[in-house]
Amino acid sequence: EAGVTQFPSHSVIEKGQTVTLRCDPISGHDNLYWYRRVMGKEIKFLLHFVKESKQDESGMPNNRFLAERTGGTYSTLKVQPAELEDSGVYFCASSQGTGRPYFGPGTRLTVT
């Protein structure tokens, strides 16, 4: 069974530019989560999709972040415009029902 995949693995962009991160969950997993760890701090929840619907987006830091999950399959997280403080590792996870989440390898974002 393929795991959660994320693309790209590493992205380096300049402040003010736009970046789109992609997450492909495990096939059949309705739940999809985005988390991030910035500046070596704690891992913070960003949002939770159930299929294509946003179940909880209480962790989204501001309106520069936009997450979508069209068709309830893969998800994208767009940062526009990127700021220096957005640098960190962005994790995606998926789960089925109340099962444990399976995390992807993460996307390391560096904003210069």
Add this chain to the structure above:
Amino acid sequence: SQQGEEDPQALSIQEGENATMNCSYKTSINNLQWYRQNSGRGLVHLILIRSNEREKHSGRLRVTLDTSKKSSSLLITASRAADTASYFCATYNTNAGKSTFGDGTTLTVKP
């Protein structure tokens, strides 16, 4: 303060020694998981312990859970330099529908 607080925040030991990390949380949980993150890389799932379990082992890892104290501990025995990483506990609650991570413990194992 945040749910899922790890203690200590940083731990430095010699190879071969044991490392113990603790995690406290505030709300009821369905399960608790421990993860490892090597510098700037992905999360590796180490072990999951359910709320009705008290202890679990996996290789050199031993996890305990005390739901009355809302705390968990992760013990790594006979540590290796390759164990150097950040370790996080994450609690899952069905009502919340998501995992909540603690602040993490940065473990350094010196060769």
